[in-house]
Structures are given as structure tokens and as C-alpha cells.
Amino acid sequence: MIRNFLGPIWAIAWKDILLEIRTKEIVTPVVVFAILVVVIFNFAIEPTPQMVAAVAPGILWVAFTFAGILGLNRTFSLEKDKGSLDGLMLCPVSRDTIYFGKVLGSYLFMLAVEAIMLPVFAVLFNLSLFLPEVILVAATATLGFAAVGTVFSAMAANTRSREIMLPVLFFPIALPVVIAAVEGTAGTLRGDGWSEIGRWVQLIGVFDVIFLVVSGFAFHFALEE
Amino acid sequence: MTTGIKRTITQEKVVLSSYTNLFLLGVLVLMVFNLYLIFVWVPTDQNLGNVQRVFYFHVPIAWVGFLAFFIVFIASVVYLIRGSEKWDALAYSAAEIGVLFTSLMLLTGILWAKPVWGVWWTWDARLTTTLILWFIYVAYLMLRAYAPRGSQGARYSAILGIIGFIDVPIVYFAVNWWRTLHPEYVVGPAAESGSLETSMLVALLISVVTFTALFSYLLTQRYSLRWAETLIERLHYNRV
Numbered sequence: 001m002i003r004n005f006l007g008p009i010w011a012i013a014w015k016d017i018l019l020e021i022r023t024k025e026i027v028t029p030v031v032v033f034a035i036l037v038v039v040i041f042n043f044a045i046e047p048t049p050q051m052v053a054a055v056a057p058g059i060l061w062v063a064f065t066f067a068g069i070l071g072l073n074r075t076f077s078l079e080k081d082k083g084s085l086d087g088l089m090l091c092p093v094s095r096d097t098i099y100f101g102k103v104l105g106s107y108l109f110m111l112a113v114e115a116i117m118l119p120v121f122a123v124l125f126n127l128s129l130f131l132p133e134v135i136l137v138a139a140t141a142t143l144g145f146a147a148v149g150t151v152f153s154a155m156a157a158n159t160r161s162r163e164i165m166l167p168v169l170f171f172p173i174a175l176p177v178v179i180a181a182v183e184g185t186a187g188t189l190r191g192d193g194w195s196e197i198g199r200w201v202q203l204i205g206v207f208d209v210i211f212l213v214v215s216g217f218a219f220h221f222a223l224e225e
Numbered sequence: 226m227t228t229g230i231k232r233t234i235t236q237e238k239v240v241l242s243s244y245t246n247l248f249l250l251g252v253l254v255l256m257v258f259n260l261y262l263i264f265v266w267v268p269t270d271q272n273l274g275n276v277q278r279v280f281y282f283h284v285p286i287a288w289v290g291f292l293a294f295f296i297v298f299i300a301s302v303v304y305l306i307r308g309s310e311k312w313d314a315l316a317y318s319a320a321e322i323g324v325l326f327t328s329l330m331l332l333t334g335i336l337w338a339k340p341v342w343g344v345w346w347t348w349d350a351r352l353t354t355t356l357i358l359w360f361i362y363v364a365y366l367m368l369r370a371y372a373p374r375g376s377q378g379a380r381y382s383a384i385l386g387i388i389g390f391i392d393v394p395i396v397y398f399a400v401n402w403w404r405t406l407h408p409e410y411v412v413g414p415a416a417e418s419g420s421l422e423t424s425m426l427v428a429l430l431i432s433v434v435t436f437t438a439l440f441s442y443l444l445t446q447r448y449s450l451r452w453a454e455t456l457i458e459r460l461h462y463n464r465v
Contacts, residue, residue, distance in 0.1 A: 148388065155381045159371040168367055169385065172360040173392050176399035183403060199402070207395055214391055218384040221305055224377075 008093045012101025016075065017108060026074050026109050031116050034067040038121060047125070056125050057185035061141075061178055063121075064114055068142070069167050071109050072149040075102060076157035085157075089223060099150065099219040103212070106153075107146040114138055133188040133197050140204040141181035147208060148173050151215040154222045180204045245445065252435075252442045259435040267428040276340045281428055283333040285436035287355075290330050292440065293323030294362060294390060301386030304379065310455050313379040316386055318447035320365050322440065327359045350401040357396050361389035374458070 020026055041059040079085040088098060118138075122129045149170055156166040171178075184200035263281045270277035300316035303309075334352065335345050346352065365385050372378030 151384065151388075155368070155372070155384065158373060158377065159368065159381070161371055165368065165371055168360075168364045172357050172364060172396075173388060175357055176392070176395045179399040179403050203395075203399060203402070210391065210395070211388070214388060218388060221380045222384055224380065 008097045009101045009104060012098060013104035016105035026071050027112050030067045030070045030113050033070060034063045034113060034117050035120055037063040037066055038124060052125050052127060053189045056127055057182045057189060060121055061182045065178055067113050068110050068145045069170060072106055072153045073163060073166050075106050076153040080157045095220045095223055096216055099216050103146045103150045106150055107143055110142045110146060131188055134185055136201060137181050137184035140201055140208060141177050144177040144204055144208045144211060145174060147211040147215050151219050151222055177204055177207055248442055252438050255435045255438055259432050262428045262431055267424055273341060279333050279337045281432045283337060284429060285433045286326050286333060287330045288433055289436050289440045290323055290326040293319045293326060297323060297386045298390035301383035304383045314451040314455055315448055318444055318451050320362055321447060322443050324362045324366060331355060331359060350397060350404050353400045354397045358393055
């Protein structure tokens with residue numbers, strides 16, 4: 001039963017991963033872009049060693065959100081350009097399966113980008129970021145991004161000037177996740193206890209659950225022709 | 226088919242002109258009365274002075290803005306379930322008026338904040354949530370402008386109308402917690418405002434009624450215009 005449900009989801013995600021392994025169109029350029037964002041912030045803020053811990057979470061999450069937007073833009077424009085979305089919709093699977101498959105694909109891409117970014121960021125800002133709390137915050141927050149981002153990406157792919165439409169749709173909705181992720185990361189770097197960090201993780205978790213359900217429902221209507 | 230649509234348009238027009246002129250007259254009389262109450266009848270606030278009168282505009286405008294977005298939410302849900310274009314026209318009209326009133330709410334709020342708090346803007350939970358709300362519905366109108374015409378664009382904006390409305394309480398929670406970590410630095414003379422005087426409450430309530438009436442007038446006008454646009458578009462496609 002679970003296998004029947006998860007199998008097609010994984011197949012759709014694997015299709016995207018395989019495409020990415022062969023073309024390297026998302027992860028490589030997005031990582032370069034994210035590092036550039038970090039470098040620009042370094043000049044914009046000029047953090048001294050004392051203030052690094054205070055500004056680093058913000059910079060990190062700005063880089064992650066911008067990178068996430070770039071990746072999300074690709075996931076559906078890719079399907080749109082070659083008309084492969086129609087092929088995907090002809091598959092004998094429900095729209096939920098397509099939605100969760102695309103969410104899983106985008107989620108793994110974003111996690112890959114973040115996994116490369118964290119050590120680079122840690123070196124550039126001289127911070128140790130490989131803490132379980134940071135990784136937990138990043139893993140849950142990125143899931144929230146993928147959950148709302150996928151449905152907006154499907155919508156933006158069909159609109160004019162889609163590159164600008166996706167961030168305009170995405171940022172206001174994803175704001176609670178951004179706030180919670182920044183505060184959770186900052187709390188970890190300050191050395192706050194789990195009670196402080198945990199409530200931000202809970203907030204992200206609530207957002208994830210609500211928007212996986214609502215966006216999954218909305219996705220049916222987004223795909224209809 | 227085409228004659229049917231033409232007849233519908235004429236019927237709607239007749240219905241419109243006979244009722245709405247009366248409606249408009251009623252709203253205008255109410256608004257003049259409301260202005261009299263706000264600027265002449267209500268006593269001046271002892272602490273804040275005349276600037277406090279913006280309150281009688283700000284609060285009703287805010288109420289209308291939220292009411293409009295609630296209508297967008299309901300109409301979006303019904304549109305996705307039923308698929309009737311009338312609900313889509315209602316959602317769109319309410320969103321447009323909602324953005325207008327939210328913009329006015331932000332502007333009157335900024336005008337009020339400067340003399341009272343000493344700053345134009347502060348990242349307090351209510352202000353930030355309103356700003357994000359404004360952004361969500363500006364995105365709604367943009368999506369409408371850039372999405373393909375017809376049912377696809379309507380479905381997209383209905384999705385945003387639903388997701389956006391559900392998101393607002395979460396934004397409020399997040400910003401509220403975030404504010405408690407960064408304590409308020411603005412403590413103006415009116416940080417603790419006392420309870421309202423009876424006459425002020427009366428003026429406020431009448432102002433809320435007036436602005437709600439204005440909103441219903443604008444909404445019916447915009448709705449019938451939007452519906453006429455949809456019908457004309459249908460007529461156009463039928464000919465092509």
C-alpha cells in the first residue's frame with residue numbers, strides 16, 4: 001500500500017534527479033549564485049568578528065531563499081519548455097503523486113545546494129554551522145519552501161514574466177518560515193536552549209503540515225487545463 | 226447564444242441603474258454625516274489632539290480591508306468547488322477594493338504613527354502582518370494581470386486567495402514571536418491608550434457602518450462591471 005503510493009512519487013523525483021545529474025542545470029549555477037549573494041552581503045555589511053554571529057543567520061537564509069527561488073523557477077519551466085508537463089499529466093497517477101514527486105525533487109535539490117553552501121559559509125564567516133539544531137531547522141524550513149514553492153512554480157510557469165512572478169508570489173507567503181529559520185539559526189549560534197529553538201522548529205513544522213495539505217489540494221486546480 | 230448574452234447584459238444594466246443611484250445617494254448622505262461627526266461633533270482627544278481624528282478613518286478602513294480579503298477567500302473556495310465565473314468576478318472585485326483599502330490603511334496608519342509614536346513605521350506584529358497582507362494581494366492582482374485569461378488565470382488567483390488567507394495568521398504568529406525577541410523601542414506618549422469615551426465609540430461605530438456601506442457600493446459596482454467584462458469577452462470568443 002505504502003509502496004504503491006511512494007513508488008510513483010519517487011519515480012517522478014528520480015526523473016528530475018537523473019535529469020539534473022546529466023545536465024547540471026540547477027545545483028551548480030544555484031550554488032555559484034548563492035555564494036555570490038554571501039560575498040555581496042559581506043561587502044554590504046562588513047561584519048566584524050564580534051557581530052558575525054548576529055548577522056550570519058540572516059545572510060545565510062537570504063542566500064538559501066534566493067537560491068531556492070532560482071531552483072523552484074527551473075522545476076516547472078523545465079517541464080513547460082519541452083511540453084513534458086502534458087506527458088507527466090498523462091501518467092496513470094493522481095495529481096497528488098505528481099505534486100509530492102515534484103516537492104520531493106525540489107526539496108532534494110535545495111538540500112543539496114544547502115549542503116554545499118554550509119561548509120563554504122562556515123569557512124567564509126569563520127563559524128561552526130554543523131550543529132544538529134541548524135541542520136534540523138534547515139531541513140524543516142526547506143520542506144516548507146518546497147511545499148508552497150512547487151504549487152507557485154507550476155502557476156508561474158504559465159504566466160508572462162514568470163521569473164518575477166514566482167518571487168512575488170513566494171516571498172510573502174514563505175515569510176513565517178524565513179523568520180522562524182533565521183531566529184532558529186540565530187538562537188543556535190547564541191547557544192540558546194532547545195526550548196527557545198524548539199518553538200521556531202514547531203512553527204516551521206506547523207507551516208509545513210498546513211501547506212503540504214493545502215498546496216497539495218490546490219495543485220489539482222493549478223494543473224487543470 | 227449571443228442574443229442571450231446581450232439580453233443578460235441589458236438586464237443587468239437596467240437592474241444596476243435603478244438601484245445603485247439610490248444606493249449611491251444613501252452612501253453619500255451617510256458620508257457627509259460621518260464627516261460632520263468626525264470633525265465637528267466628536268470631542269478632541271485630550272492627549273493626542275486633532276491628529277486622533279484619523280482614528281475614525283483608519284479603523285473602519287482596516288475593517289473594510291480585512292472584510293474584502295475574507296470575501297476573496299470565501300469566493301475563491303466556492304469558485305474552485307463550483308467553477309462559476311460569478312464567484313471569480315466577486316473574488317477579483319473584492320481583491321481590488323481590498324488592496325485599495327489596505328493601501329489607505331497603511332497610509333493613514335503612517336500618518337498617525339508619526340505624531341503619536343514619533344516614527345513613521347515600526348516593525349510591530351500588526352503593522353508587519355498588514356504589510357505582508359498587502360503584498361500577498363498585490364501579488365494576487367499581478368497574477369491576474371500576467372496569468373493567461375480565462376479559467377486558468379481565475380484558478381491561479383483562487384489558489385493564491387486561499388493560500389494567502391490561510392497564511393496571514395501564521396505570519397502574525399511568526400512576527401509576534403519575533404517582536405518579543407527584539408523588544409519594542411518605540412514607546413510614545415500614547416503607548417497605553419485608555420478606554421474610549423462613549424461619544425468616540427459612537428462616532429467610530431457610525432464610521433464603520435459608513436465605510437462598510439461605501440465598500441458594498443464599490444463592490445457591487447466593480448462586480449457588475451467585472452461580470453459585464455466577462456460576458457463581453459465570452460461574446461467576443463463566440464464570434465471568433
